[in-house]
Amino acid sequence: AQSVTQLGSHVSVSEGALVLLRCNYSSSVPPYLFWYVQYPNQGLQLLLKYTTGATLVKGINGFEAEFKKSETSFHLTKPSAHMSDAAEYFCAVSVGSSNTGKLIFGQGTTLQVKP
Amino acid sequence: DAGITQSPRHKVTETGTPVTLRCHQTENHRYMYWYRQDPGHGLRLIHYSYGVKDTDKGEVSDGYSVSRSKTEDFLLTLESATSSQTSVYFCAIRTGTGVNSPLHFGNGTRLTVT
Numbered sequence: 335a336q337s338v339t340q341l342g343s344h345v346s347v348s349e350g351a352l353v354l355l356r357c358n359y360s361s362s363v364p365p366y367l368f369w370y371v372q373y374p375n376q377g378l379q380l381l382l383k384y385t386t387g388a389t390l391v392k393g394i395n396g397f398e399a400e401f402k403k404s405e406t407s408f409h410l411t412k413p414s415a416h417m418s419d420a421a422e423y424f425c426a427v428s429v430g431s432s433n434t435g436k437l438i439f440g441q442g443t444t445l446q447v448k449p
Numbered sequence: 450d451a452g453i454t455q456s457p458r459h460k461v462t463e464t465g466t467p468v469t470l471r472c473h474q475t476e477n478h479r480y481m482y483w484y485r486q487d488p489g490h491g492l493r494l495i496h497y498s499y500g501v502k503d504t505d506k507g508e509v510s511d512g513y514s515v516s517r518s519k520t521e522d523f524l525l526t527l528e529s530a531t532s533s534q535t536s537v538y539f540c541a542i543r544t545g546t547g548v549n550s551p552l553h554f555g556n557g558t559r560l561t562v563t
Binding site for chain 1: 453480482484489490491492493494497499505507539541543547548549550551552553554555556557
């Protein structure tokens with residue numbers, strides 16, 4: 335069965351520092367992977383997705399993620415953190431057939447950005 | 450904006466009472482989902498729908514039922530609310546046709562069961 339594990343429920347970085355949020359997945363079939371961001375009192379917003387093709391995926395707000403099959407990882411990075419990046423981030427894997435398209439989510443990582 | 454409206458946005462109810470949450474979409478997409486969000490658990494799927502009157506259970510469906518009588522509306526009902534159902538509930542839709550299509554989420558309903 336597919337699953338997602340996000341390492342670290344809280345990550346704190348200084349403004350301007352590298353952001354690295356870790357995600358590992360388990361899947362018996364080639365996975366489709368997603369990163370979402372959630373700002374306080376809002377719904378989830380898609381940051382980026384990996385389906386097939388290029389393993390380095392660029393998303394919105396300067397974020398990118400690299401799919402590494404050998405490591406079953408899909409870590410999210412941003413070279414320089416901004417105060418506005420403070421939010422909760424969720425990694426997700428798509429499961430099921432085209433008739434369902436369900437997403438399984440990780441537990442979430444709260445990113446704190448210090449001035 | 451994928452045109453998703455959840456109502457109500459906030460609700461406080463007492464244990465044992467029935468509660469219905471509504472998700473409305475404006476774009477006639479086929480696939481709709483209900484998730485609940487709890488600290489430390491991320492989002493967990495409650496039920497989903499793949500068409501009018503076509504629904505199925507997710508991983509945490511106990512105590513919940515759903516209905517979809519029109520394409521645009523997906524209702525989540527707690528038949529007899531319990532304190533363990535205090536949570537934030539999100540509706541989502543899939544706008545694409547493939548399993549690699551992302552979900553788009555509403556702004557959530559915060560439910561408190563006292």
